Amino acid sequence: MNIVVLAKLVPDLVEELEIDDSGIALDMTWLRLIINELDDHAIEEAILLKERTGANVTVLAPDIEGVDDILFTAAAKGADRLIKIVGDYESGVNNLGLARVLTPVIKDLQPDLILAGVEAHEDLDGSIGPLLAGYLDLPFIGYVASIELEEGKATATKEYPGGLSAEMEVALPVVLGIQVADEPPRYVAVSKVRQAMKTAEIEELEAGDFDLSGGPTIDRMYQPEVGESATIIDGSLDDIADSLIGIFKELGVQ
Amino acid sequence: MPIRETFWNIPHWAEIAQYLVGLLTILIFSYGVIRRVRRWLQGRPQRRIDRIGSRLWSVVVQAVGQARTLQDIYPGIMHLTIFWGMIALLIGTILATVDWDVAHLLFNVQFLTSWVYVSYELILDIFGVFLLIGLGMAIYRRYIIRPDRLANMPGIGFKRDDAYVLIMLGLIGITGYLVEGLRIAVAQPDWAPWSPVGNAIGNAFIAFGDPSNRFLHYALWIIHILIAFVALASIPYTKFWHLIAGPVNIFFRSLEPAGKMSAPTSEEEPGVKEWRDFSWKQLLDFESCTRCGRCQDVCPAHASGFSLSPRDIMIKLDTFIWQPTNGRNMLGDTISADELWACTSCQACVDICPVFNDQLSSIIDMRRYLVLEGDIDPQLQDALANLGRYGNSFGKSERMRAKWTKPIQPKIKDARRDEVEYLWFVGDYASYHTSMTDKTLMMAKVFQSAGLDFGILYDGERNSGNDVRRVGEEGLFDMLAEKNLVTFSKSTFKTIVTSDPHSFNTLKNEYSENGNDHYSVLHYSQLFDQMITSGQLNVARKLGYKVTYHDPCYLGRYNGEYDAPRRVMSALGCELVEMPRNKENTFCCGAGGGRIWMEDPPEVAERPAEMRVKEAASLSGVSILVVACPKDLVMFQDAVKTADLEGKLVVKDLIELIVEATEMNLSETEEQN
Ligand SMILES: Cc1cc2nc3c(=O)[nH]c(=O)nc-3n(C[C@H](O)[C@H](O)[C@H](O)COP(=O)(O)OP(=O)(O)OC[C@H]3O[C@@H](n4cnc5c(N)ncnc54)[C@H](O)[C@@H]3O)c2cc1C
Ligand code: SF4
Ligand code: SF4
Numbered sequence: 001m002n003i004v005v006l007a008k009l010v011p012d013l014v015e016e017l018e019i020d021d022s023g024i025a026l027d028m029t030w031l032r033l034i035i036n037e038l039d040d041h042a043i044e045e046a047i048l049l050k051e052r053t054g055a056n057v058t059v060l061a062p063d064i065e066g067v068d069d070i071l072f073t074a075a076a077k078g079a080d081r082l083i084k085i086v087g088d089y090e091s092g093v094n095n096l097g098l099a100r101v102l103t104p105v106i107k108d109l110q111p112d113l114i115l116a117g118v119e120a121h122e123d124l125d126g127s128i129g130p131l132l133a134g135y136l137d138l139p140f141i142g143y144v145a146s147i148e149l150e151e152g153k154a155t156a157t158k159e160y161p162g163g164l165s166a167e168m169e170v171a172l173p174v175v176l177g178i179q180v181a182d183e184p185p186r187y188v189a190v191s192k193v194r195q196a197m198k199t200a201e202i203e204e205l206e207a208g209d210f211d212l213s214g215g216p217t218i219d220r221m222y223q224p225e226v227g228e229s230a231t232i233i234d235g236s237l238d239d240i241a242d243s244l245i246g247i248f249k250e251l252g253v254q
Numbered sequence: 255m256p257i258r259e260t261f262w263n264i265p266h267w268a269e270i271a272q273y274l275v276g277l278l279t280i281l282i283f284s285y286g287v288i289r290r291v292r293r294w295l296q297g298r299p300q301r302r303i304d305r306i307g308s309r310l311w312s313v314v315v316q317a318v319g320q321a322r323t324l325q326d327i328y329p330g331i332m333h334l335t336i337f338w339g340m341i342a343l344l345i346g347t348i349l350a351t352v353d354w355d356v357a358h359l360l361f362n363v364q365f366l367t368s369w370v371y372v373s374y375e376l377i378l379d380i381f382g383v384f385l386l387i388g389l390g391m392a393i394y395r396r397y398i399i400r401p402d403r404l405a406n407m408p409g410i411g412f413k414r415d416d417a418y419v420l421i422m423l424g425l426i427g428i429t430g431y432l433v434e435g436l437r438i439a440v441a442q443p444d445w446a447p448w449s450p451v452g453n454a455i456g457n458a459f460i461a462f463g464d465p466s467n468r469f470l471h472y473a474l475w476i477i478h479i480l481i482a483f484v485a486l487a488s489i490p491y492t493k494f495w496h497l498i499a500g501p502v503n504i505f506f507r508s509l510e511p512a513g514k515m516s517a518p519t520s521e522e523e524p525g526v527k528e529w530r531d532f533s534w535k536q537l538l539d540f541e542s543c544t545r546c547g548r549c550q551d552v553c554p555a556h557a558s559g560f561s562l563s564p565r566d567i568m569i570k571l572d573t574f575i576w577q578p579t580n581g582r583n584m585l586g587d588t589i590s591a592d593e594l595w596a597c598t599s600c601q602a603c604v605d606i607c608p609v610f611n612d613q614l615s616s617i618i619d620m621r622r623y624l625v626l627e628g629d630i631d632p633q634l635q636d637a638l639a640n641l642g643r644y645g646n647s648f649g650k651s652e653r654m655r656a657k658w659t660k661p662i663q664p665k666i667k668d669a670r671r672d673e674v675e676y677l678w679f680v681g682d683y684a685s686y687h688t689s690m691t692d693k694t695l696m697m698a699k700v701f702q703s704a705g706l707d708f709g710i711l712y713d714g715e716r717n718s719g720n721d722v723r724r725v726g727e728e729g730l731f732d733m734l735a736e737k738n739l740v741t742f743s744k745s746t747f748k749t750i751v752t753s754d755p756h757s758f759n760t761l762k763n764e765y766s767e768n769g770n771d772h773y774s775v776l777h778y779s780q781l782f783d784q785m786i787t788s789g790q791l792n793v794a795r796k797l798g799y800k801v802t803y804h805d806p807c808y809l810g811r812y813n814g815e816y817d818a819p820r821r822v823m824s825a826l827g828c829e830l831v832e833m834p835r836n837k838e839n840t841f842c843c844g845a846g847g848g849r850i851w852m853e854d855p856p857e858v859a860e861r862p863a864e865m866r867v868k869e870a871a872s873l874s875g876v877s878i879l880v881v882a883c884p885k886d887l888v889m890f891q892d893a894v895k896t897a898d899l900e901g902k903l904v905v906k907d908l909i910e911l912i913v914e915a916t917e918m919n920l921s922e923t924e925e926q927n
Pocket of ligand 1: 163
């Protein structure tokens with residue numbers, strides 16, 4: 001059983017986001033990147049499946065600064081193979097372009113299961129899972145919160161709005177968008193990551209030119225603007241609470 | 255002339271039989287000792303043979319002199335009398351044997367004669383009384399007072415073992431007196447009054463029975479000898495073992511500063527999962543434990559209702575090693591993760607143990623394994639992930655670390671660029687915690703107004719790693735220390751000063767391991783003490799407050815600094831009323847060892863910080879609890895609320911008192927600016 005997990009780095013929201021001079025992209029100079037949280041869940045789910053079924057786990061990631069850390073961390077958790085896709089990401093690569101590059105790579109790996117975080121906060125042209133499923137001509141289930149593997153098939157538990165869940169049986173191979181792993185991503189001790197840095201190997205594959213066609217064009221990127229209907233209440237916590245209570249009373253909230 | 259006839263009334267065959275039984279005793283004893291030593295040797299290596307002189311001296315003071323045992327008066331005296339009573343009788347017996355069967359037999363001389371002999375008799379009689387008094391105290395304490403710390407042992411058989419020791423010692427003492435009494439009753443030597451107890455017993459025999467009953471003497475002698483041999487042979491198999499393990503353990507104790515934690519004993523497999531992963535010295539710890547429960551009594555986690563008792567950790571590990579495990583695992587089944595995570599690393603257990611066990615090192619080694627397995631509390635996991643990523647537990651960007659400096663004019667020097675005398679290591683809590691930043695600002699202003707040449711590292715500072723290390727995340731500690739050390743090496747300063755005792759401890763004791771010795775480290779209380787003494791800091795107003803003070807574990811117990819903060823308070827005109835638990839006996843606030851990052855389990859009845867603020871509030875006339883640690887401030891301010899003491903007790907950082915007392919200086923500098 002081969003499991004391929006997709007992981008990527010996204011801007012870390014502890015830093016304040018700023019728009020660069022072009023006005024259509026984030027200013028990357030001060031940005032710090034962090035693994036997409038849902039991809040971290042996808043890796044955890046893959047490792048949990050490995051622990052249960054002995055599957056082989058490959059983690060695939062675009063080669064952006066810091067990618068070695070997330071790959072070695074995955075290895076420290078138990079991933080068997082690490083691959084980074086080297087290419088020119090500087091000028092901005094959308095998910096369509098990434099999916100097109102990943103398709104042949106993933107085909108070569110002949111996976112039974114492809115896991116990705118169901119979304120990333122900087123997906124502007126849709127999440128990567130369905131796009132890949134399209135190119136690979138495989139089924140896709142998103143918002144998956146749990147996976148059971150059997151010979152030739154998987155049972156995925158998918159979450160729906162309003163607290164509903166459904167169990168779906170699907171033939172392998174399949175692409176699954178992970179909303180949450182069965183267990184929260186585990187802690188990996190720094191010494192284990194350092195150990196992985198010594199022992200694990202990261203393979204590099206060339207992306208070639210990205211074909212970004214079909215994605216949206218960004219006209220303007222901007223910080224949220226305060227709308228006219230919104231009122232920001234200033235003051236100390238007590239003052240704010242008092243005026244809120246006043247407003248609620250006015251509106252007749254009991 | 256008074257002279258000792260050692261085998262009076264004892265037939266020759268019995269005398270010889272005694273030596274045969276003695277030989278058997280030695281064999282059984284030696285087998286037991288070898289068995290134990292072989293267990294120790296299965297542990298991981300650890301070097302403990304440096305500074306032989308200090309080691310021997312500490313055996314003299316602590317094993318022979320029982321200094322630490324005596325710190326707890328009743329059990330201390332109880333133990334001292336039993337110990338010295340027994341040792342004197344043992345020495346007496348050895349002397350008598352040498353006198354009779356070596357000196358007399360081989361050389362036909364005796365040294366137990368005339369005044370030497372009568373003093374010998376008198377001294378032994380007195381020590382015998384000591385022994386019996388000690389045993390009486392022990393029986394009264396164990397079976398009538400029944401203190402908590404002797405109760406609820408984790409397992410069976412301990413009560414029997416405890417009673418066995420008391421019974422055997424009691425029997426040896428009593429039969430010894432009876433034999434002596436009978437001998438005196440029959441032989442009636444002139445020097446009998448020199449054995450007051452034996453003489454009294456002899457007189458009683460004369461009064462109530464046939465003084466010439468030599469058979470009774472003979473039978474009692476055999477019983478006495480047999481009991482003594484059984485006791486000797488049983489040493490390595492019973493609680494008596496602490497007689498040997500204790501002093502050996504004291505000899506091999508760590509002589510490093512308390513604040514310098516041992517690195518993992520194995521680099522490939524840091525942490526302890528199986529008992530053989532412990533070092534040989536830790537295995538010796540478990541065997542040395544006398545189950546006295548002193549450590550349990552002072553453990554803040556235990557007092558709060560956590561499942562942890564350092565006493566039980568030692569006992570359970572020893573039992574696990576020596577008894578069939580029946581498929582139970584050491585970690586998980588015998589020692590639970592909850593117990594291990596409950597420890598605040600306060601060091602109280604280590605400092606009170608009469609046999610110098612290091613319970614904390616075993617706890618942390620097992621934690622190291624849990625960390626490797628990722629078996630940790632979710633909040634702790636977040637904190638560690640944040641520390642790895644941002645260098646602080648708050649999960650904030652390091653660029654926000656010095657945000658608190660914004661209102662300060664002139665700007666604080668950046669020690670990475672400008673040469674300074676003092677590098678102020680601000681620490682996470684003082685940098686990021688909302689209830690702390692105003693205190694941090696005060697400290698900056700006091701430094702500036704006193705004209706101190708200081709700087710900070712701005713976004714270059716990382717958490718010092720003290721608590722990370724005690725959580726058991728050694729790799730993360732190394733990483734944080736490396737980053738700080740690189741920044742230190744790029745900066746020019748003479749002394750580091752910090753308000754955080756945890757950072758103080760690791761910077762002082764653990765960073766030097768990595769080859770960085772060119773600076774000294776001060777706690778802010780020490781610096782203020784110096785500044786007040788030298789007149790650099792001018793106390794304008796005597797505060798006249800009646801305050802109490804909480805000794806932070808990592809300043810006090812770990813680094814022995816009790817006086818500097820007290821001198822500062824007194825210089826500021828504060829009258830200090832000590833809490834019952836002060837200085838060495840300080841009671842941890844519950845934040846150390848990474849506990850501040852963890853959730854308290856539901857069984858926790860009253861958190862250590864709540865007990866502590868109640869202790870402070872119970873002092874008459876005291877309404878201010880002074881702290882000298884940012885974590886204390888956070889913990890106690892919260893505890894004052896939850897313990898419903900608002901309005902009765904205020905928690906103040908030492909710096910607040912300094913600002914109040916130097917009010918004048920502050921406004922002057924502000925005007926100058
Ligand atoms: C990060 C994240 C957070 C979320 N948080 C929440 C939350 O807080 N609360 C919550 O309730 N949900 C939440 N969701 C869930 C999300 O809103 C829905 O689960 C999701 O929209 C379900 O759609 P799907 O993409 O699986 O597509 P599908 O369910 O397959 O639907 C795709 C679209 O096609 C339409 N469609 C499907 N079948 C047909 C058909 N036969 N004929 C015509 N149209 C059809 C659907 O109506 C829909 O518009 C979250 C999702 C994510 C990724
Ligand atoms: S270090 Fe403190 S909290 Fe930990 S076991 Fe010892 S006494 Fe208890
Ligand atoms: S570890 Fe030390 S203090 Fe604790 S019970 Fe054992 S001997 Fe007593």
